[in-house]
Structure formats: C-alpha cells, structure tokens
Amino acid sequence: MTDDITARHNEKMRKIKAARDKMMATKTEEKGLIMVHTGTGKGKSSAGFGMVMRCIAHGMPAAVVQFIKGNWDTGEKTFLRDRFADEVRFFVSGEGFTWETQDRDRDIAAAQNGWKIAKEQILDPEIQFVLLDEINIALRYDYLDIDDVVDFLMNEKPEMTHVCLTGRNAKPELIEAADLVTEMTLVKHPFKDLGVKAQKGVEF
Amino acid sequence: MTDDITARHNEKMRKIKAARDKMMATKTEEKGLIMVHTGTGKGKSSAGFGMVMRCIAHGMPAAVVQFIKGNWDTGEKTFLRDRFADEVRFFVSGEGFTWETQDRDRDIAAAQNGWKIAKEQILDPEIQFVLLDEINIALRYDYLDIDDVVDFLMNEKPEMTHVCLTGRNAKPELIEAADLVTEMTLVKHPFKDLGVKAQKGVEF
Incomplete structure (x- = not known):
C-alpha cells in the first residue's frame, strides 16, 4: 500500500463521511415504522x-404473532418462550402451512384469531415492537382482508409502535x-441445487 | 365461502403438499453451509x-466476528455479551466504518485481525455456526484478500460448520x-423518503 493510495482513499472516505453526516442531520424524526420483509429468498x-x-x-x-408456523418446534419459539417470557409475548395462531392442515376453514379461523391478537398487541401502549411473522401468507390466501389490515396499520397503530410483517408475496396495498x-x-x-435438507439453527 | 371453493382450494393444497413431501424426501444430506447475505436492503x-x-x-x-461496527453500541452486541457469553463467543475487529476512523492502515490491520479470529473459530470443533458480520465491506475494500477467504472456506472449513457472511457488495468469487x-x-x-433517523430496536 503506497502512501498515495492511502491518501486518496482517506480523502474519498472523508467525503462520504461528510455527506453521511449531512444526511443524518436531517433525520431527526422518530416514528414507529411499518416494515415488510418479502420475496422468495x-x-x-x-x-x-x-x-x-x-x-x-x-x-x-x-x-x-406467528401466523403459519404454529406447530413447528422452531428455535425462535423455544428461545423466546423459555428465556424471554417477560420481555417478549409470543403468540401462535396458525397450525402449520395450509398444506399440512388440509382444512381451509380452520386456517381462516386461525388467521383471524391471530389478527385479533395482533391488533390487541399493537394497541397495547406497553408494546413497542410487534412482529407479525408470515402474515403475508394469510393475506395472500385472503384468510385476512388486506384492506382491514392496511386500514388498521395506517389509522389505528400508535404512532411510535413498530410493526414488522413478514412472508413472501406481500400484497401491493x-x-x-x-x-x-x-x-x-x-x-x-x-435445497434446490444440492439436495440439502432444512437444518437446525439455519432454517428453524 | 362456498363448499366448491373450499374443495378446489383443498385439492390444490393437497397437490402442493404431495410435491413438497416428494421434494423434501430427497433432502437427506446435512452439511455445513456457506451462506451470504448481501444487497443494499x-x-x-x-x-x-x-x-x-x-x-x-x-x-x-x-x-x-463483527468486522466493521466495532465501536457501535449495538443491541445485538449488548444482548449476546451480557446474556449469552457461555453460548456465543462475540468478537469485534473493526472500529466503526472507515469514514469514522479515517485511517485505512488501521482498518486493514483490524480486518486482518478479525479474519485471524474468524479462522480460529471456524476451525474450532466445538463451534457449529460462525457469523462474519459485515466481512463483505472488508473484502470490498481489499482489506482482506478474497482468494484467501474463499480458499479457506472451500478447503479448510470443517464439513459440518455453518458460516454466514454478511454485507453489501459481496464479491463474485x-x-x-x-x-x-x-x-x-x-x-x-x-431514511431516503421520509427523513426518519436510525432507531433503536430496528436498526441497531
């Protein structure tokens, strides 16, 4: 590494820092975010x-609130229920993916029960962050009404509460x-390329 | 919901379950995975x-091993160091993004020290999962040699050990x-659209 390269690099980084500091200075607003994690990855x-x-x-x-993976013995469920029952309220509404249960009416009832619990948790002034895990699956199959969910998030969610909604195929609304x-x-x-099965720690 | 729609749905789900069961039956292999999380999201x-x-x-x-966010007081660092020191070994090599440190030579030394620790942890037969957080940043700036890293992962990583490498701009190799x-x-x-600053719980 010559001194010249180091000097040019440091100058470039100084500019990035200046731009970043300027950008961050405008970010004074705090608000509860509606976050979506979607995609097939x-x-x-x-x-x-x-x-x-x-x-x-x-x-x-x-x-x-877990909407879909109900009966799976997932690491996250074990971890949070066994060790952090005071810090994190953990609810399960779904009973596995719908192709496990083979009963659409029961899936709808479970999803709607999950959404009822979700609304209570979001409205609870004590709670600052709510994870609605795999709710997009329930929305995709119309087990829940997308307009109801969006209307609640936009108009009834307390301003400072963060909500994260996960699952593939998030609806455009x-x-x-x-x-x-x-x-x-x-x-x-x-899974696709190598025939490797789902593994502990990585997938669940 | 008519009985007809429910019946069609159940039939469709039965087919998906059959296809999924067939697919999963071939996934008998377990192996330690090399996983990469990249992208600007x-x-x-x-x-x-x-x-x-x-x-x-x-x-x-x-x-x-955290390569870049060293001096940040992140939630994950506090959480793992304070509560899970027995279960998770937590190392920090970087001292903040390079535009914070303004010293390329120090950043290179920190990254190389981090990689030395990373190799020791990966080779340790007790350890089953190693997270190399933000190592892609160190690779991108050539603080670490990509060929060294890839060669080690492909040829020296124990077969059953999982390694997850994060950071934007993952190198093609x-x-x-x-x-x-x-x-x-x-x-x-x-940050881009609304002028909202980074917030606790969400970003760090």
Missing part, C-alpha cells in the same frame, strides 16, 4: 427475530402502506 | 443474528463459493 423471519433480539437488548417490550420494504431475493439455495 | 445482519438466536435455542455453540446466497433488495426506505 431467506431471512425474512430471521431478520424479524434479529430485531426482536435488539428490542430485548434495549428494554423495549415486544410481541410476536401493504407495500404501498409500508415505510420500509425489503425484498429478500434468492440468488442460490442448497 | 436491510436485514443482512439481523437475519444472521436471528440464526444465532436459533443456534442458542438448539444448544449449538456459535461465534460472531464468494457468491460462486457459497451454498446459499440471499440478496436483500431495498424496495422502500424511510
């Missing part, structure tokens, strides 16, 4: 649970309503 | 920490080497 739920971990660290009471939308895109997946 | 690190949470739940010892690559794509971001 991995990490939609994991990133939601990563935020739950951050909330625990900061002493921000949080709630999780939800994307429009959201403050922050991330699409997880599958670039490469071992 | 959010959730790259959060999803990595969500997997760390799952590892804790399953009793799988894990290690984290790393994508080629990885088993699973997810690109987090920014669809909408409040």
Whole structure:
C-alpha cells in the first residue's frame, strides 16, 4: 500500500463521511415504522427475530404473532418462550402451512384469531415492537382482508409502535402502506441445487 | 365461502403438499453451509443474528466476528455479551466504518485481525455456526484478500460448520463459493423518503 493510495482513499472516505453526516442531520424524526420483509429468498423471519433480539437488548417490550408456523418446534419459539417470557409475548395462531392442515376453514379461523391478537398487541401502549411473522401468507390466501389490515396499520397503530410483517408475496396495498420494504431475493439455495435438507439453527 | 371453493382450494393444497413431501424426501444430506447475505436492503445482519438466536435455542455453540461496527453500541452486541457469553463467543475487529476512523492502515490491520479470529473459530470443533458480520465491506475494500477467504472456506472449513457472511457488495468469487446466497433488495426506505433517523430496536 503506497502512501498515495492511502491518501486518496482517506480523502474519498472523508467525503462520504461528510455527506453521511449531512444526511443524518436531517433525520431527526422518530416514528414507529411499518416494515415488510418479502420475496422468495431467506431471512425474512430471521431478520424479524434479529430485531426482536435488539428490542430485548434495549428494554423495549415486544410481541410476536406467528401466523403459519404454529406447530413447528422452531428455535425462535423455544428461545423466546423459555428465556424471554417477560420481555417478549409470543403468540401462535396458525397450525402449520395450509398444506399440512388440509382444512381451509380452520386456517381462516386461525388467521383471524391471530389478527385479533395482533391488533390487541399493537394497541397495547406497553408494546413497542410487534412482529407479525408470515402474515403475508394469510393475506395472500385472503384468510385476512388486506384492506382491514392496511386500514388498521395506517389509522389505528400508535404512532411510535413498530410493526414488522413478514412472508413472501406481500400484497401491493401493504407495500404501498409500508415505510420500509425489503425484498429478500434468492440468488442460490442448497435445497434446490444440492439436495440439502432444512437444518437446525439455519432454517428453524 | 362456498363448499366448491373450499374443495378446489383443498385439492390444490393437497397437490402442493404431495410435491413438497416428494421434494423434501430427497433432502437427506446435512452439511455445513456457506451462506451470504448481501444487497443494499436491510436485514443482512439481523437475519444472521436471528440464526444465532436459533443456534442458542438448539444448544449449538456459535461465534460472531463483527468486522466493521466495532465501536457501535449495538443491541445485538449488548444482548449476546451480557446474556449469552457461555453460548456465543462475540468478537469485534473493526472500529466503526472507515469514514469514522479515517485511517485505512488501521482498518486493514483490524480486518486482518478479525479474519485471524474468524479462522480460529471456524476451525474450532466445538463451534457449529460462525457469523462474519459485515466481512463483505472488508473484502470490498481489499482489506482482506478474497482468494484467501474463499480458499479457506472451500478447503479448510470443517464439513459440518455453518458460516454466514454478511454485507453489501459481496464479491463474485464468494457468491460462486457459497451454498446459499440471499440478496436483500431495498424496495422502500424511510431514511431516503421520509427523513426518519436510525432507531433503536430496528436498526441497531
């Protein structure tokens, strides 16, 4: 590394820092965000649970409603229920993916029960962050009415409460309503290419 | 909901379940995965920490090496260091983004120290999952040699150890080497559109 390259690099970084400091200075507003994690890639739920971990660290009471993975013995459920029952309220509404239950009417009832719980948690002034895990699946199959959900989030959600909604195929209405939308895109997946099965720690 | 619609839906779901069961039956192989979370969207690190949470739940010892966010008082660092020191080894190599430090040589030394620690953790037979948080930034600026990193992951990583590498601008060599690559794509971001600053629980 020559001194010249180092000097040019440091000058470039100084400019980025200046631009970033200027940008951040305008970001004084705090508000509760409506966040969506969608797409066919991995990490939609994991990133939601990563935020739950951050909330625990900061002493921000949080709630999780799992709409679809109900009967799965997931690491996140075990972890939060066994160790953080005081910090995180954990609810399960769904009973597995619909192709496991084979009963659409029961799935609809479960999704609607989950949404009822979700609204209560979002309206609870104690709760600062609510993760609605896989709710997009329930919305996609019209187990829940998208207009009801969007109307509630836009008009009844307390201003400072963050809500994160996950699942592939997010509806356009939800994307429009959201403050922050991330699409997880599958670039490469071992299930498809290599015949590797779902593994502990990684997938659940 | 008419009985007819319900019947058609149940039939469709039965077919999906059959196809999925068939697909899953071939996924008997277990192996340690090389995973990459890249892209300009959010959730790259959060999803990595969500997997760390799952590892804790399953009793799988894990290690984290943070390459860039060293001096930030992040929720995930506080959380893991204060509460899970027995389950997760947490290392910090970087001292903040380079535009914070303004010293390229120091950044290179920090990144190389981080990579040395990373290799030790990956080779440690006790450790089952290693998160190399923001290592892609160090690779992008050539603080670390991409060929060294890829060669180590492909040839020296123990077969059953999972490694997750995060950060935008993942190098093509790393994508080629990885088993699973997810690109987090920014669809909408409040920093850009609304002047909302980074917030506790969500961003850090």
